[in-house]
Amino acid sequence: MTAWEYDIRSVRTDEWINMKKDLDEIGIDGWELIKMSDDTNESGMKTAVFKRPVDYVDM
Template identity: 55%
Template sequence: MTPWEYEIRSVRFGNWDQTKEDLNRMGIDGWELVKFSDHIDENIRMAYFKRSVDGLEM
């Protein structure tokens, strides 16, 4: 069974270039986007991420 760790972050929303920049930054660190929250603000949404803890120092 794969152990996971989870992270919740605010992501800029509304300008796709900024959104992709935020998501790519998380992806480089090994995080996979699980879902976006419902509408909170027209420019910010909460994003839920997970990544495997195998090989990561905790």
């Protein structure tokens, strides 16, 4: 069975290109987006939850 680690981060949502850039950068480190909040905070950011296998090795 796979063991997972989780991370919670803020992601920019002011423009599609910024959100994509943030998600791409996080994904390069092996994180998979599993949930994004529906609400946007006053800074134009959403809370996102990510997971990756515990034994993931950064390349």
